[in-house]
Amino acid sequence: MKVLVTGAAGFIGRHLVELLRLRGRVGTQAVQALAVADQHLGDLPAGAVGLPGDLGSRPVRESVVGFAPDLVFHLAAVPGGAAEEDYALGRRVNLDATLALFECLARRERPPVVVYASSIAVYASGERGPITPLTPLRPPLTYGAHKLACEVLLADFSRRGLLDGRSLRLPGIVARPRAHSGLASAFMSELLHALANGERCRCPVSAQATAWWMSAWCCADNLLRGAALAVSGDDGARAWPLPVLRLSIAQVVDALAQRYGQDRQALVEYAPQPALEAVFGRYPVLDDKASRALGLSDDGSPQALIANALTRTAPRGFVPQVSLLI
Amino acid sequence: MKVLVTGAAGFIGRHLVELLRLRGRVGTQAVQALAVADQHLGDLPAGAVGLPGDLGSRPVRESVVGFAPDLVFHLAAVPGGAAEEDYALGRRVNLDATLALFECLARRERPPVVVYASSIAVYASGERGPITPLTPLRPPLTYGAHKLACEVLLADFSRRGLLDGRSLRLPGIVARPRAHSGLASAFMSELLHALANGERCRCPVSAQATAWWMSAWCCADNLLRGAALAVSGDDGARAWPLPVLRLSIAQVVDALAQRYGQDRQALVEYAPQPALEAVFGRYPVLDDKASRALGLSDDGSPQALIANALTRTAPRGFVPQVSLLI
Numbered sequence: 001m002k003v004l005v006t007g008a009a010g011f012i013g014r015h016l017v018e019l020l021r022l023r024g025r026v027g028t029q030a031v032q033a034l035a036v037a038d039q040h041l042g043d044l045p046a047g048a049v050g051l052p053g054d055l056g057s058r059p060v061r062e063s064v065v066g067f068a069p070d071l072v073f074h075l076a077a078v079p080g081g082a083a084e085e086d087y088a089l090g091r092r093v094n095l096d097a098t099l100a101l102f103e104c105l106a107r108r109e110r111p112p113v114v115v116y117a118s119s120i121a122v123y124a125s126g127e128r129g130p131i132t133p134l135t136p137l138r139p140p141l142t143y144g145a146h147k148l149a150c151e152v153l154l155a156d157f158s159r160r161g162l163l164d165g166r167s168l169r170l171p172g173i174v175a176r177p178r179a180h181s182g183l184a185s186a187f188m189s190e191l192l193h194a195l196a197n198g199e200r201c202r203c204p205v206s207a208q209a210t211a212w213w214m215s216a217w218c219c220a221d222n223l224l225r226g227a228a229l230a231v232s233g234d235d236g237a238r239a240w241p242l243p244v245l246r247l248s249i250a251q252v253v254d255a256l257a258q259r260y261g262q263d264r265q266a267l268v269e270y271a272p273q274p275a276l277e278a279v280f281g282r283y284p285v286l287d288d289k290a291s292r293a294l295g296l297s298d299d300g301s302p303q304a305l306i307a308n309a310l311t312r313t314a315p316r317g318f319v320p321q322v323s324l325l326i
Numbered sequence: 327m328k329v330l331v332t333g334a335a336g337f338i339g340r341h342l343v344e345l346l347r348l349r350g351r352v353g354t355q356a357v358q359a360l361a362v363a364d365q366h367l368g369d370l371p372a373g374a375v376g377l378p379g380d381l382g383s384r385p386v387r388e389s390v391v392g393f394a395p396d397l398v399f400h401l402a403a404v405p406g407g408a409a410e411e412d413y414a415l416g417r418r419v420n421l422d423a424t425l426a427l428f429e430c431l432a433r434r435e436r437p438p439v440v441v442y443a444s445s446i447a448v449y450a451s452g453e454r455g456p457i458t459p460l461t462p463l464r465p466p467l468t469y470g471a472h473k474l475a476c477e478v479l480l481a482d483f484s485r486r487g488l489l490d491g492r493s494l495r496l497p498g499i500v501a502r503p504r505a506h507s508g509l510a511s512a513f514m515s516e517l518l519h520a521l522a523n524g525e526r527c528r529c530p531v532s533a534q535a536t537a538w539w540m541s542a543w544c545c546a547d548n549l550l551r552g553a554a555l556a557v558s559g560d561d562g563a564r565a566w567p568l569p570v571l572r573l574s575i576a577q578v579v580d581a582l583a584q585r586y587g588q589d590r591q592a593l594v595e596y597a598p599q600p601a602l603e604a605v606f607g608r609y610p611v612l613d614d615k616a617s618r619a620l621g622l623s624d625d626g627s628p629q630a631l632i633a634n635a636l637t638r639t640a641p642r643g644f645v646p647q648v649s650l651l652i
């Protein structure tokens with residue numbers, strides 16, 4: 001069983017590689033955590049191999065074909081804000097390179113399992129909800145449009161029997177590093193870091209703003225579960241939203257204050273920006289029954305979300321818990 | 327007002343160019359009906375200009391940019407059967423060239439109206455129906471997957487204010503020329519030609535098989551109406567199925583016998599092929615209320631379908647009827 005992780009040096013990729021390492025799967029011949037990037041790769045997680053370039057380039061694709069993975073986690077992407085600003089970059093990475101990866105993987109004799117990190121950005125913003133499997137998909141950003149197009153293409157490769165694809169729609173994942181990430185949702189992570197550190201925080205949405213939350217460890221665990229999904233194919237579904245905790249900013253602040261002290265409450269200054277509030281402050285109820293039935297899950301509680309989001313070492317619950325394909 | 331038609335030499339393109347000509351719009355400086363094709367273009371409809379190559383090539387794209395159309399009908403495509411057999415060809419024409427066209431059109435100051443010929447192939451086959459705007463889209467062929475991906479991309483260009491896109495999902499259009507078309511649904515047209523000519527016909531689906539029907543004149547008329555749609559944008563919808571006549575083969579044969587003589591009934595030999603019956607014999611009810619409310623329409627009756635499908639000159643009703651953008 002050979003495993004390939006694209007975007008292994010990214011925020012979610014690092015957590016995924018670490019879970020693979022803890023399960024004794026990285027650093028061996030069998031697992032290659034591939035950090036594909038055009039730019040500086042930074043420090044790589046233990047066991048990951050850096051591969052400069054992008055998946056649209058022939059040498060990189062040849063490396064992928066040569067490695068011949070049985071299981072692929074495709075995480076490499078340009079985030080939403082950056083892709084909206086630079087259409088050409090977003091197209092090249094989020095659409096072209098993803099399709100190029102699918103095509104070069106589709107040449108294997110036994111179709112590899114492909115877990116594709118899609119996004120809740122495929123849903124229209126401003127839906128009053130609940131969002132169900134029947135909700136029409138109307139991405140409000142080019143990022144989401146490209147993610148949706150790739151979901152459709154991956155489902156088609158799966159129908160043809162060339163890949164065994166599973167698209168998982170990731171919500172906003174916390175707590176990202178505080179450096180500029182190109183994500184419009186960066187304030188969600190910033191809130192956690194600031195209050196944990198006892199710093200003041202200017203929140204660009206209101207206390208009542210509701211969003212969908214998940215920690216990076218929980219997300220990585222779900223990606224691994226995604227690899228082991230028993231996809232029936234009966235209804236042709238190949239894409240699911242990850243189950244989420246739907247929490248208001250006030251609920252998240254309460255959980256932070258519970259953990260770090262009630263003085264944290266006073267550190268938040270609300271300065272709602274209408275544009276951000278419209279996109280990130282009105283998340284409706286998500287009907288995630290189908291995803292939960294498949295074994296995917298959220299962090300469990302606001303308290304667990306905070307604990308999972310702010311620890312650098314994998315929480316015990318995520319290490320040996322799940323029986324996986326790998 | 328400058329109008330561009332891609333695929334102008336194709337079956338639907340010819341009917342569209344003829345309707346434009348009858349309305350006094352083709353052959354002038356203002357309208358360019360562009361027949362883009364890699365291969366032999368054949369005889370072009372009056373007023374159409376042949377442009378060898380495909381939209382993925384720079385000289386063709388430069389011609390498009392140079393012409394600077396205000397209204398574009400994008401019909402050029404590789405049909406479903408052929409695209410399923412030759413993935414690379416389908417990808418190049420139905421996905422890459424379409425996106426390249428959108429991108430080069432998106433550079434204009436005033437966003438051009440783009441009427442995109444999508445397909446009912448975006449719907450899963452085997453839906454028990456009714457198919458509504460909430461039905462999940464699960465294309466059963468790569469052709470439909472690429473059409474759906476392009477619908478998503480066109481909606482995104484529209485959201486960005488770079489194009490004013492309208493995707494119309496075309497049903498099987500009759501009566502195509504009897505030459506091999508690469509379409510799995512070719513038998514629908516063959517049935518009409520054979521019975522009109524008093525020839526025997528071997529039908530690969532049962533008499534009870536129900537499909538969605540539309541004549542090429544009606545389709546071309548709908549494309550022109552599509553250009554004039556008042557898209558509210560309120561719900562973000564940018565794609566609609568054309569309204570259809572849902573008829574069994576027996577109903578179509580009855581209408582043919584009514585027009586050409588009851589002896590036609592005996593000319594049909596039914597030899598259902600399970601694979602074809604599954605895809606083309608079980609079309610469910612289509613909830614096309616939203617499309618009809620926008621002014622799109624079907625042929626009116628089985629009798630009108632047959633009359634419209636088998637005439638080479640535009641039926642009177644389609645000529646001056648609609649007040650159009652152009």
